[in-house]
Amino acid sequence: MSDTAIARPPETKKNPSRQMSEAAAEICNQIVDPSVYADMHALDKAFTRLRAEDPVAWCEPEHFRPFWAITKHADIMEVSRQNKLFTNGQREMLSYVSAEERVYAQTGGPHLLKTLVQLDDPSHYKLRHLTQEWFMPQNVKKREDAIKGLAKEFVDRMEDMGGECDFQQDIALHYPLRVIMQILGVPEQDEPMMLKLTQEIFGAQDPDLMRDKSLLDDDDPDSGLASIQETLAQFFMYFTNITQDRRNAPKDDVSTVIANGTIDGEPIGQLEAMSYYIIVAAAGHDTTSASTGGGVLGMLNNPAQLKKMLDDPKGMSRTAVDEAIRWTTPVKHFMRTAQADYKLRDQKILEGESLLLCYPSGNRDEDVFEDPFSFRVDRSPNKIISFGHGGHMCLGMHLARLEMQAIYEELFSRIKSIELAGEPAFIRANFVGGPKNIPVRYKF
Incomplete structure (x- = not known):
C-alpha cells in the first residue's frame, strides 16, 4: 500500500480564533499523562x-489530537445522554496520533x-x-449466594495469610476475577x-504491568501498540477455542451466548465475538478489583470511616460500595465525537470535534458532592458517574455492586482491626486504573 493510500484518522476541526485558556495550557498535558x-x-x-x-x-496536548475536556458532572451527563449527537465510533479513548495512524493503516x-x-x-x-439479560438485577440476584460463597472463600484466604498481605494483589484482584470467569465459563486454572x-x-x-519491558527505553510515545496487539492476539486464540467448544457443546454461561449469538438473523462476526469476550473478561473484573481495593484504602486513610464500617458492616456496605466506586473512579475517561455543532456552557463545539469525559473530575464536583475530597462510607445521596450515563451505561454495574457489597460485609464483619503496613501504589494509566499495591496488617 502506498503512503498516499493509507487510511488516516480524521483531522479535528480547528477554529483559527480559538485559544487554550491559561488553565488549559498549564493542565492539558497533565490530564493525559x-x-x-x-x-x-x-x-x-x-x-x-x-x-x-x-x-x-479546549486542549491541545502534545502527541494527541485536540479535544474538549469536560470536567463538570452536569456537562458529562448532558453529553452522555445524547448518544446520537455525541458518538463513540470515531474516537472512544485517548490515543497517540501516531498510534491512531497505525491502527487506521x-x-x-x-x-x-x-x-x-x-x-x-x-x-x-x-x-x-x-447478553443484557445475564446482567439484569433479577438475574444477578440469582448469583448472590454463589458470590457470597466466593467472598467468604477469599476472606478465609486472607485470614490464613497470618495477619499481613497486599490486599490489592492477594484479594481484590482475584475475587472479582473468579466471579466473572465463572460467569464466562472459563476454567479456574486459566484465571492467572x-x-x-x-x-x-x-x-x-x-x-510493572506492561507486556514488553524493553519499551521503557523507547522514546516512541506509542511504542506499546504492537505489544497490546500481541496481547489481543493471545486473547483471540483462547476465545476462538472457547467459541468452537460452546458451539459443539453449549453450557449455561455467557460464552455460550456469545458463541451462538446472532445479529439480524446472521451469526455474530468473528471480530465482534472476540471483542465481546475480551470486554467481558477484562473490564468485567479489572474495574471491580480497582474499586474494591480503592474503597478499602479510602477507609484505611480515614480511621473514623473505617470504624463506622467495622461497627455496622451490613448497614454501611451498600453506601460504602458506591463511595468506593466514586472515590476510585476506575474508568478515567471515555471520548465522544460531536455530530453537529452544539453549545455547552459558553463554548461552541463544532461538528467533528472530540470531547473527553473526565469521570474522576465529575465525581469530585463540588456542585454535586458535599465535601467531595473526603471518603464517607455513609454518603447519601451519591450521584456517582463512574458507570457512565445514557445508552452506554455500564452493563455490569449491578454485578459489580453485588460483588463489592458481599466482600465488604464478609470482611468487615469478621476482621477486628486493619491498618496500612506500607506505602500504597497506584497504576500508571490514563484510561482504566486504580490501586496497584495496598500492604496491610490486620487481626481477625
Whole structure:
C-alpha cells in the first residue's frame, strides 16, 4: 500500500480564533499523562482548577489530537445522554496520533476491536442485547449466594495469610476475577493467564504491568501498540477455542451466548465475538478489583470511616460500595465525537470535534458532592458517574455492586482491626486504573 493510500484518522476541526485558556495550557498535558493518574492529589488539583476556571476546556496536548475536556458532572451527563449527537465510533479513548495512524493503516478504521465501547446504535444496541439479560438485577440476584460463597472463600484466604498481605494483589484482584470467569465459563486454572492479559491491556502504560519491558527505553510515545496487539492476539486464540467448544457443546454461561449469538438473523462476526469476550473478561473484573481495593484504602486513610464500617458492616456496605466506586473512579475517561455543532456552557463545539469525559473530575464536583475530597462510607445521596450515563451505561454495574457489597460485609464483619503496613501504589494509566499495591496488617 502506498503512503498516499493509507487510511488516516480524521483531522479535528480547528477554529483559527480559538485559544487554550491559561488553565488549559498549564493542565492539558497533565490530564493525559498516565503518571498523574497514579497520584490522586495531583489529579484532583488539576481537575479542580479546570472545573473552576475552564470547565469546557479546549486542549491541545502534545502527541494527541485536540479535544474538549469536560470536567463538570452536569456537562458529562448532558453529553452522555445524547448518544446520537455525541458518538463513540470515531474516537472512544485517548490515543497517540501516531498510534491512531497505525491502527487506521492496519484496519482502515479507528479501532482494533469492536466492543460495546466502540460502537454506536444500531450495532451497539443489538450487541448489548445479546447478553443484557445475564446482567439484569433479577438475574444477578440469582448469583448472590454463589458470590457470597466466593467472598467468604477469599476472606478465609486472607485470614490464613497470618495477619499481613497486599490486599490489592492477594484479594481484590482475584475475587472479582473468579466471579466473572465463572460467569464466562472459563476454567479456574486459566484465571492467572486472564489476569495477566487484562493487566497488559489496561496497564500498558505502567512499567510493572506492561507486556514488553524493553519499551521503557523507547522514546516512541506509542511504542506499546504492537505489544497490546500481541496481547489481543493471545486473547483471540483462547476465545476462538472457547467459541468452537460452546458451539459443539453449549453450557449455561455467557460464552455460550456469545458463541451462538446472532445479529439480524446472521451469526455474530468473528471480530465482534472476540471483542465481546475480551470486554467481558477484562473490564468485567479489572474495574471491580480497582474499586474494591480503592474503597478499602479510602477507609484505611480515614480511621473514623473505617470504624463506622467495622461497627455496622451490613448497614454501611451498600453506601460504602458506591463511595468506593466514586472515590476510585476506575474508568478515567471515555471520548465522544460531536455530530453537529452544539453549545455547552459558553463554548461552541463544532461538528467533528472530540470531547473527553473526565469521570474522576465529575465525581469530585463540588456542585454535586458535599465535601467531595473526603471518603464517607455513609454518603447519601451519591450521584456517582463512574458507570457512565445514557445508552452506554455500564452493563455490569449491578454485578459489580453485588460483588463489592458481599466482600465488604464478609470482611468487615469478621476482621477486628486493619491498618496500612506500607506505602500504597497506584497504576500508571490514563484510561482504566486504580490501586496497584495496598500492604496491610490486620487481626481477625
